[in-house]
Amino acid sequence: MTSENEIQGKLLTLCQKEFPSRENLGIVNLSRIGEGWENDVYSFRMDYEKGGQPESQDLILRIYPGDDAHEKSVREFNVMKRLHGATFPVPEVLLLGSDDIPFGKPFVIMEKIEGRLMGDVFFESPRTKRRELLSLFCKMFVDLHKLDWKPFIDDPSSHITEDSDAFMKKKFSKWQDYFHSFKKDEFDPVFDWLNQRSLSVRWSRPSLIHWDYHPWNVLLRNDGAPFIIDWTSAEVLDFRFDLAWTLLLIRTHAHRRM
DSSP states (O other), X not given: OOOHHHHHHHHHHHHHHHOXXXXXXXXXXXXXXXXXXXXXXXXXXXXXXXXXXXXXXXXXXXXOOXXXXXXXXXXXXXXXXXXXXXXXXXXXXXXXXXXXXXXXXXXXXXXXXXEEEHHHHHHHSOHHHHHHHHHHHHHHHHHHHHSOOGGGSSOGGGGOOSOHHHHHHHHHHHHHXXXXXXXXXXXXXXXXXXXXXXXXXXXXXXXXXXXXXXXXXXXXXXXXXXXXXXXXXXXXXXXXXXXXXXXXXXXHHTTTTO
16 A cells, blocks of 8 residues: 555655646645545645745545546546536546556545544534435435536437437436446346336436535535535436436435435
8 A cells, every 4th residue: 555655755746747836835734534445535635836825725635446447537527627617516626647656546636625524524413404404405306407417428319319219218228237247137127127117207307416425525615614525336228227326325325314
């Protein structure tokens, strides 16, 4: 495992190269704040001078492991960049490293939001505050699905088709192939059921969906402003997939307390 001192040294060299207008740049207060199968997360502060005046910026370094690390890092960076440009509440992304230099894996550097996870705040709050947070949580979910989805894919025409049933069956087939890649066929009856009944479903217009939306993927800044994080699975699809997955997550992990 790479030590924090090694990470800090590589990060300093990288930032000095990528931010040449920031004079006397230094990296301080580097610390690992998350580690798991999804990614490794470090927080740090970038100190520098601009026009002779000292400035600083608190940032996050996310390093992506796994065979699909390149795809995830690129997807998350591009989605967050476009969302931020549309004034949707996400941290600002600054830099994408889609190759293996200098950390041996793809990475993204983004703004650090000083605050707490909505899920933690929710369960410490009185009933009136919980209702307020739940309303905010739902509103952001609706606002996400109302966004113009076309900027988030390279070929919008692939999602504009009268034959929405054929489009969804291609999706079902892709997901089924994913299970088969693990030599698992237990879900084949489920996919058969979905394919047989897809004609009876009227598909909604495409939406940008998060695919992992829950209260622990919402950061509440110290002033109360919310920011949605973890966009590695985002894609354009019928919003009801997003809704169904979120309801399942909440029912499984938090329904007794929410």
